[in-house]
Amino acid sequence: MDLKSFTSSKYQNLKTIITNYDLNEFIKLDSATFLKLAGSSLIGLGIIYLFKIWYSYRIFKRLGVKHVNYNFFYGNYKELLERKSNSNLIREWSEKYGKTYGYFEGHMPILVTGDLDIIQEIFIKQHSNFSAKKKRIVAASDDHPSVNLINSVGLRWKRMRNIMNPTFSSAKMRELSPDLVKCTDRLIEILENEQEKEINITNFLKRFTMDSIWNCAFGVDANIQYNPDNEYFVKCEKTFQLLGKPDNLPTLIGMYFHEFRSITFSIMNLMNKFLSKFIDMGSRVPTFWFMNRVFQIVDKRKADGIRKRDYLQLLIDAEGHDFKDEKLTDKNFTNFHIEKKMTIDEIKTNVTLFMFAGYETTSTMLSFSIHTLAKYQDQQKRVHEEIKSFFDSEPDSTIDSDSVQKLEYLDLFIKEVMRFYPIGPMTRRCTKETNVKGINIPKDLVIAVDTLSIHFDAENWGPVDPNEFYPERFSKETKRHPCAFMGFGAGPRNCIGMKFALIELKIALCKLILKYEFLPLPEDKQEVEIYEMFIRTPKDGVSATFRKRKD
Numbered sequence: 001m002d003l004k005s006f007t008s009s010k011y012q013n014l015k016t017i018i019t020n021y022d023l024n025e026f027i028k029l030d031s032a033t034f035l036k037l038a039g040s041s042l043i044g045l046g047i048i049y050l051f052k053i054w055y056s057y058r059i060f061k062r063l064g065v066k067h068v069n070y071n072f073f074y075g076n077y078k079e080l081l082e083r084k085s086n087s088n089l090i091r092e093w094s095e096k097y098g099k100t101y102g103y104f105e106g107h108m109p110i111l112v113t114g115d116l117d118i119i120q121e122i123f124i125k126q127h128s129n130f131s132a133k134k135k136r137i138v139a140a141s142d143d144h145p146s147v148n149l150i151n152s153v154g155l156r157w158k159r160m161r162n163i164m165n166p167t168f169s170s171a172k173m174r175e176l177s178p179d180l181v182k183c184t185d186r187l188i189e190i191l192e193n194e195q196e197k198e199i200n201i202t203n204f205l206k207r208f209t210m211d212s213i214w215n216c217a218f219g220v221d222a223n224i225q226y227n228p229d230n231e232y233f234v235k236c237e238k239t240f241q242l243l244g245k246p247d248n249l250p251t252l253i254g255m256y257f258h259e260f261r262s263i264t265f266s267i268m269n270l271m272n273k274f275l276s277k278f279i280d281m282g283s284r285v286p287t288f289w290f291m292n293r294v295f296q297i298v299d300k301r302k303a304d305g306i307r308k309r310d311y312l313q314l315l316i317d318a319e320g321h322d323f324k325d326e327k328l329t330d331k332n333f334t335n336f337h338i339e340k341k342m343t344i345d346e347i348k349t350n351v352t353l354f355m356f357a358g359y360e361t362t363s364t365m366l367s368f369s370i371h372t373l374a375k376y377q378d379q380q381k382r383v384h385e386e387i388k389s390f391f392d393s394e395p396d397s398t399i400d401s402d403s404v405q406k407l408e409y410l411d412l413f414i415k416e417v418m419r420f421y422p423i424g425p426m427t428r429r430c431t432k433e434t435n436v437k438g439i440n441i442p443k444d445l446v447i448a449v450d451t452l453s454i455h456f457d458a459e460n461w462g463p464v465d466p467n468e469f470y471p472e473r474f475s476k477e478t479k480r481h482p483c484a485f486m487g488f489g490a491g492p493r494n495c496i497g498m499k500f501a502l503i504e505l506k507i508a509l510c511k512l513i514l515k516y517e518f519l520p521l522p523e524d525k526q527e528v529e530i531y532e533m534f535i536r537t538p539k540d541g542v543s544a545t546f547r548k549r550k551d
């Protein structure tokens with residue numbers, strides 16, 4: 001008997017007992033008997049929950065898949081929390097257990113895989129059966145009104161993605177390009193005073209990225225780069241530092257009792273609503289400040305009726321009422337009519353997502369790019385030569401979203417940086433039981449991709465040693481597996497902001513490299529220490545010394 005039928009038969013028995021019980025007798029119970037009854041019910045529930053935990057730990061045995069040794073209740077959290085990078089630990093496990101195996105976060109099983117064919121099945125060929133991602137530690141239920149694109153499931157995800165895809169088209173990028181150039185010019189100007197001394201350039205790149213997002217996504221020019229104490233920057237940066245730290249009760253509940261993640265979220269939401277009546281939550285909790293600020297921008301834009309040609313406007317144009325997503329069934333996504341509409345809650349939560357998904361990722365990739373230019377001086381020379389000769393020989397071309405896309409070597413360089421420094425494991429959650437290459441993946445099982453192993457596997461990236469920085473390996477002539485490069489994920493649910501991120505990176509790098517030369521790194525700065533909370537970032541930022549070019 002499986003767990004579902006076991007629980008259902010127990011439930012039926014309980015129902016019969018309760019139905020046959022005489023209510024008058026129940027009312028007559030004295031308090032001692034009542035306490036006994038309540039106590040035994042609690043013990044009963046505890047036993048059922050313990051049984052559920054025990055049963056969860058057996059999953060990989062049932063699937064015929066190896067798993068990492070675990071402790072009851074903690075699962076593998078002890079090892080995970082001790083490490084600065086989950087990706088590194090997962091890579092070590094892969095060396096020991098093979099390409100596909102399991103581990104446990106608390107008692108939540110995670111199936112890890114570095115097998116490209118399995119990934120292709122899950123991320124591309126059968127993606128509608130894996131239409132969810134791993135839930136955040138404290139997260140709304142899948143059908144909550146405030147769920148955004150990253151956390152949405154099934155047809156709701158499909159509807160939102162259909163609406164949001166055109167907001168990242170080449171035409172849209174052309175419109176956003178002047179703002180990106182403006183923000184880059186500010187960065188160049190500020191760096192002028194920092195020449196010929198070692199600085200932590202990550203701090204400057206972070207402010208640049210945030211400036212770009214406030215301008216391009218929300219239409220707000222908040223003077224972030226010129227003032228390090230700018231409220232917009234400080235509050236948003238704090239939001240990222242606080243997210244997901246395992247030192248508060250809601251996070252601990254979410255980690256060890258993953259079934260209660262949504263309930264914890266709802267309780268926190270209710271508490272926030274209640275407390276907001278008495279205290280200014282925005283001034284105490286940076287995340288609330290940020291959300292409130294963005295929500296005000298949306299409300300004001302709607303109330304004023306002013307139209308802007310930006311990301312937010314496209315979402316506002318898709319506003320609709322009284323529509324429903326069909327439930328995900330066993331057919332694939334293409335058989336459904338999907339409304340191109342979003343509720344106002346969805347608009348707010350998705351415009352906020354631009355910051356959550358685009359800020360740390362882009363500033364981190366920019367930091368790693370600068371580190372690589374300084375570390376590999378021959379690469380810097382090549383990239384510089386290409387940019388210089390392109391813009392010298394095409395005097396009419398200015399640095400914008402179109403021209404930077406014509407620089408072939410710069411493109412290879414950025415991809416190789418992203419191969420070297422992938423942002424971390426990416427996940428899918430199974431939404432319908434599916435057999436993938438002989439493994440019968442049950443509904444709700446989370447699958448995590450071991451990106452680090454894939455990106456450094458000689459089978460995927462040879463013949464030149466994958467530990468060598470070699471951008472030419474990305475040249476069009478060399479055919480690779482479609483899932484070998486996971487820098488922006490894979491399949492229809494890959495990174496929606498990829499085009500925006502690449503253009504931003506390219507505009508910034510073109511301008512920086514044309515103006516400044518990054519000097520070789522001292523011996524002790526050759527390697528960057530990685531820290532991984534949500535994504536793999538340089539722990540203490542990236543150091544750089546640069547000077548104005550004479551040529």
Ligand code: HEM
Pocket residue numbers: 149150151161353354357358359361362365423426427486487488489490491492493494495496497498500501502
């Ligand atoms: C260099 C910068 C960036 C990197 C390396 C990056 C990387 C990624 C990766 C690896 C994923 C997961 C893909 C998958 O699971 O298959 C992802 C998803 C996503 N990214 Fe990015 N990203 C970057 C910039 C951005 C920007 C600027 C935005 C702005 C909106 C953005 C928005 C998103 C969203 C919304 C998703 C979820 C898509 C979905 O679930 O449908 N990203 N990104």
